[in-house]
Amino acid sequence: MPSASASLNGVNLRAVGALVESVRSNPAAAKTQWRSHVRWAGGFKSESRSRNQSGVPSDEPDALGGDDTAPNPVEQLLAALGNCLAVGYAANATVAGIRIDSLELELQGDIDLHTFLGLGSGNAGFEAIEVKVRLASDAPREALDQLHAKVVGTSPVGHTLGRAVPLRIDLAR
Amino acid sequence: MPSASASLNGVNLRAVGALVESVRSNPAAAKTQWRSHVRWAGGFKSESRSRNQSGVPSDEPDALGGDDTAPNPVEQLLAALGNCLAVGYAANATVAGIRIDSLELELQGDIDLHTFLGLGSGNAGFEAIEVKVRLASDAPREALDQLHAKVVGTSPVGHTLGRAVPLRIDLAR
Numbered sequence: 194m195p196s197a198s199a200s201l202n203g204v205n206l207r208a209v210g211a212l213v214e215s216v217r218s219n220p221a222a223a224k225t226q227w228r229s230h231v232r233w234a235g236g237f238k239s240e241s242r243s244r245n246q247s248g249v250p251s252d253e254p255d256a257l258g259g260d261d262t263a264p265n266p267v268e269q270l271l272a273a274l275g276n277c278l279a280v281g282y283a284a285n286a287t288v289a290g291i292r293i294d295s296l297e298l299e300l301q302g303d304i305d306l307h308t309f310l311g312l313g314s315g316n317a318g319f320e321a322i323e324v325k326v327r328l329a330s331d332a333p334r335e336a337l338d339q340l341h342a343k344v345v346g347t348s349p350v351g352h353t354l355g356r357a358v359p360l361r362i363d364l365a366r
Numbered sequence: 367m368p369s370a371s372a373s374l375n376g377v378n379l380r381a382v383g384a385l386v387e388s389v390r391s392n393p394a395a396a397k398t399q400w401r402s403h404v405r406w407a408g409g410f411k412s413e414s415r416s417r418n419q420s421g422v423p424s425d426e427p428d429a430l431g432g433d434d435t436a437p438n439p440v441e442q443l444l445a446a447l448g449n450c451l452a453v454g455y456a457a458n459a460t461v462a463g464i465r466i467d468s469l470e471l472e473l474q475g476d477i478d479l480h481t482f483l484g485l486g487s488g489n490a491g492f493e494a495i496e497v498k499v500r501l502a503s504d505a506p507r508e509a510l511d512q513l514h515a516k517v518v519g520t521s522p523v524g525h526t527l528g529r530a531v532p533l534r535i536d537l538a539r
Contacts, residue, residue, distance in 0.1 A: 202408065202409070203408035203409035203411075204409050204410065204431065205409065205431045205432075206431075208428070208429075208430075208431035209430075209431040212429065212430065212431065212479075212483065213483050213484075213485065216479060216480065216483055216485060217485065220480070223478050223479040223480045223483070223485070224476065224478055224479075225476065225477050225478075225479055226474060226475070226476050226477075227438075227440045227441050227444060227474065227475055227476075227477060227492075228441070228444065228472070228473065228474045229437070229441050229442075229444035229445040229448055229473045229474075230448075230470065230471070230472055230473075231445060231448030231449055231451075231452055231470065231471040231473065232469075232470050233452045233455070233456065233466070233468070233469035233470070235375065235376035235456075236375070236376035236377050236378065236456065237377065237452075237453045237456055237457070238376075239448070239449045239452040239453075241437070241444075241445030241448060241449060243437040243438075243441035243444075243445070244427070244437075244441075246435075246436055246437050246441075247436075249422060249437060249442075249445060251445070251449035251452075253453060254417070255381070256381075256385065257381075257382075257385065258377065258378045258379075258381035258382040258385065258457070259378075259453075262419075263419055263420075264402070264414070264416040264417075264419050264422060265400075265416075265449075265453075266446045266447070266449040266450035266453065266522070266523050267400045267446070267450070267522050267523060267526075268400050268401070268402050268416035268417075268419075269402075269422075269442060269445060269446035269449065270443060270446040270523055270526060271400060271401065271402035271414075271416075272402040272404060272414030272416070272422060272424070272442060273439045273440070273442035273443040273446060274439070274443075274533075275402055275403075275404030275412070275414060276404055276412045276414060276424035276438075276439040276442065277439035277440070278404075278535070279404055279406045279410075279412040279424075280410045280412075280426060280438075280439065281482075282406070283406065283409065283410055284410070284431070285484075288484075293406065295406070296405075296406035297403065297404065297405050297406070298403070298404040299401070299403055300401065300402045300403075300404065301399060301400065301401045301402075302399070302400055303397060303398065303399050303400075304398050304399075304400060304522055305396050305397055305398075306385075306389060306396040306397075306398055307389065307393070307396045308520050308525070309454075309520050309521075309522055310385065310386050310389055310396070311386075311458075311461075311516075311520065312386065312389060312390065312396070316525055316529065317520050317521060317522045317524070317525040318521075318522045318523065318524070318525030318526030318527075318528075318529065318531070319400075319522075319526045319531055320531075320532075321531060321532040321533070321534065322531055322532070322533050322534070323534045323535075323536075324533070324534070324535040324536065325536055325538055326535065326536065326537045326538060327538045328537060328538075334539075337537065338537065341535075341537040343484075345535050347481050347482050347484065347490050348482075348490060348491075349439070349440050349477055349482055349490045349491045349492075350439050350440060350443055350491065351490070351491070351533060351535070352481070352489055352490040352491030353440075353443060353491030353492045353527065354491075354526065354527070354531045354533060355491075355530055355531065355532075355533050356489065356491065356530050357528055357529050357530050358491070358492050358493075358494060358495055358527045358528065359493075359494040359495075359528075360447075360494070360495050360496075360497070360524060360527060360528050361494065361495070361496045361497065362451070362496075362497040362499065362514075362518050362524070363496075363497065363498055363499065364499045364501060364510065364511065364514040365498055365499060365500045365501075366507075
């Protein structure tokens with residue numbers, strides 16, 4: 194196995210290694226908290242912000258009564274999963290000395306609108322989510338299969354979707 | 367209760383009503399499929415696209431080895447939930463004749479990085495997600511509580527997160 198270069202896949206392996214060492218020596222460093230602030234912008238439009246990043250718009254397609262100016266929330270959820278898996282491939286491939294030439298993910302899922310529209314009481318969300326990963330690399334297939342298994346088994350968004358997460362949604366008084 | 371104006375809250379009630387009637391007369395019209403295409407852009411950066419919308423960037427913060435240029439995937443997931451709830455409030459308030467003066471949602475959740483970093487085998491995702499909703503309206507508190515219950519009970523992203531969703535993630539050969 195080639196030694197993992199600091200520049201392989203454009204991943205900052207030194208920063209990742211420092212984080213791993215920090216968590217090893219102080220397990221509490223692994224406890225992270227994440228936030229998003231969403232502001233409604235009229236109709237079905239809204240904007241989210243996290244930390245010091247630019248706002249990200251949200252809207253619904255025409256067919257759902259929106260103005261069709263941005264991906265909608267369920268598309269954003271699929272994107273979050275795909276982006277999370279992409280980070281996982283990049284990080285784990287780099288640690289394993291695997292060069293990624295290109296990586297694309299196609300995500301899709303079905304939703305039955307009956308419940309959202311108030312016409313039923315079943316599952317309003319995705320019944321299942323399918324992801325097709327296309328990873329170009331000259332690494333042996335076995336190494337890529339191991340990489341894939343590791344990524345799927347450790348994805349924060351993947352784990353969040355694969356389990357029932359307690360949600361506490363409070364309307365302020 | 368005031369009659370629901372076509373322009374209340376900026377919601378296109380005619381389009382929503384047409385969708386409801388379409389699903390009532392043809393239940394198969396409620397079956398919708400959603401997609402996102404994610405392309406890795408080097409390091410921990412990637413970009414997602416849905417339909418004809420602009421690409422949306424993703425990155426990780428410095429502390430996680432990223433270049434800190436965009437919200438990260440777990441922040442995107444929180445944003446998807448907040449944006450979905452915002453659509454739910456706008457749609458259901460409009461149907462109920464409730465005017466929304468402003469609406470903001472603060473979302474947060476904790477993640478333990480041990481599993482993502484390969485230092486453990488527990489839950490890599492959100493342990494729980496908390497949402498504080500601030501809705502300004504002159505509607506009676508009871509009407510807002512009913513609205514809130516309806517929105518929380520019918521949110522596609524909320525249902526997706528609140529259940530264990532089957533994920534099928536395949537590496538193409």
